[in-house]
Amino acid sequence: MNEKILIIDDEENIVELIKFNLExxxxxxxxxxxxxxxxxxxxxxxxxxxLLDIMLPGIDGITIIQLVRSDEKLKHIPIIMMTAKSQDSDKFIGFESGADDYVTKPFxxxxxxYRIKAVLKRSVSNSTSGMGKKEIIEINNLTIDFSNYQILKNQKKLELTLKEYELIKYxxxxxxxxxxRDDILDKVWGYDFFGESRxxxxxIRNIRKKIGDENQGIIETVRGIGYKFNKN
Structure with a gap:
C-alpha cells in the first residue's frame, strides 16, 4: 500500500487520531x-x-481545493473534505470547487x-485505464478520449475534476x-454512498454547465429515477 496521505486540519487531536489509524x-x-x-x-x-478541513486559519479549505485544481501538476490529486458543518451549501461549494468526497465531523x-480506500482505488483505476488502448467515444459535439484521459467539446479540452470525468464517462x-441514482453513486463513487444523493x-449540474447542456439535451433527468445520457 504505502500511499501518501496529507492531513490538513487545525484540530491537533483529530489529526493525531486520523494519523494513528491511517498508519x-x-x-x-x-x-x-x-x-x-x-x-x-x-x-x-x-x-x-x-484530507482537508474546510475551516482553516489563513487559507481556507475551499481556496486550497481551487488552487490545487487550477495547477496542472497537482490537479489529479484526490481531495476528501472534512467539515464540522452539515449544511448542504458547504458540501456543494466544496464539490463545485473540485473535491472528490466529504466526511462530516464527528465521523x-x-x-x-473506507472512503479513502475507495477514492484511491478509483484514482488508480482511472489513471491506468487508458494505457494500451485507443478507445474514443464521440457523442454529439463531445469526444471522450480514454487513452488521453480527457473530454473535448468541439475539439477543445474541457477542464473537469476527477469525479466529473468519471461521472460523464460512466x-x-x-x-x-x-x-x-443508486447505481451511479455505486459505480462512480465506488462504494455504498453514505451521503445524500443530492x-x-x-x-451533474457542474457538468451541464461545462458541456453547455443547460437544456438537458445530452444528460436527461429522469424524474424519480436518475439520469440518461442521450446519443442524439
Missing part, C-alpha cells in the same frame, strides 16, 4: 495545521490523497478509512440507458 492501515502520513503550510506540503510532498474512523458508456445532482 495502522499502512499509509504514509504528513500533517499541516493551517492552509499555507498545507499548500506548501501538497507541492513539495505530492501526496496521493489529501466514524472506519468510515473515513454515463456515456451507458448511453441511452436510464441509470438509477451530491450527484451537484456534479
Amino acid at each position: 495502522l492501515n499502512g499509509y504514509q502520513t504528513q500533517c499541516a495545521y493551517d492552509g499555507k503550510t498545507g499548500i506548501s506540503k501538497i507541492k513539495t510532498w505530492n501526496p496521493d490523497l489529501v 466514524i474512523v472506519k468510515e473515513l478509512v 454515463l456515456a458508456e451507458n448511453a441511452d440507458m436510464v441509470l438509477t 451530491t450527484l445532482d451537484v456534479h
Whole structure:
C-alpha cells in the first residue's frame, strides 16, 4: 500500500487520531495545521490523497481545493473534505470547487478509512485505464478520449475534476440507458454512498454547465429515477 496521505486540519487531536489509524492501515502520513503550510506540503510532498478541513486559519479549505485544481501538476490529486458543518451549501461549494468526497465531523474512523480506500482505488483505476488502448467515444459535439484521459467539446479540452470525468464517462458508456441514482453513486463513487444523493445532482449540474447542456439535451433527468445520457 504505502500511499501518501496529507492531513490538513487545525484540530491537533483529530489529526493525531486520523494519523494513528491511517498508519495502522499502512499509509504514509504528513500533517499541516493551517492552509499555507498545507499548500506548501501538497507541492513539495505530492501526496496521493489529501484530507482537508474546510475551516482553516489563513487559507481556507475551499481556496486550497481551487488552487490545487487550477495547477496542472497537482490537479489529479484526490481531495476528501472534512467539515464540522452539515449544511448542504458547504458540501456543494466544496464539490463545485473540485473535491472528490466529504466526511462530516464527528465521523466514524472506519468510515473515513473506507472512503479513502475507495477514492484511491478509483484514482488508480482511472489513471491506468487508458494505457494500451485507443478507445474514443464521440457523442454529439463531445469526444471522450480514454487513452488521453480527457473530454473535448468541439475539439477543445474541457477542464473537469476527477469525479466529473468519471461521472460523464460512466454515463456515456451507458448511453441511452436510464441509470438509477443508486447505481451511479455505486459505480462512480465506488462504494455504498453514505451521503445524500443530492451530491450527484451537484456534479451533474457542474457538468451541464461545462458541456453547455443547460437544456438537458445530452444528460436527461429522469424524474424519480436518475439520469440518461442521450446519443442524439
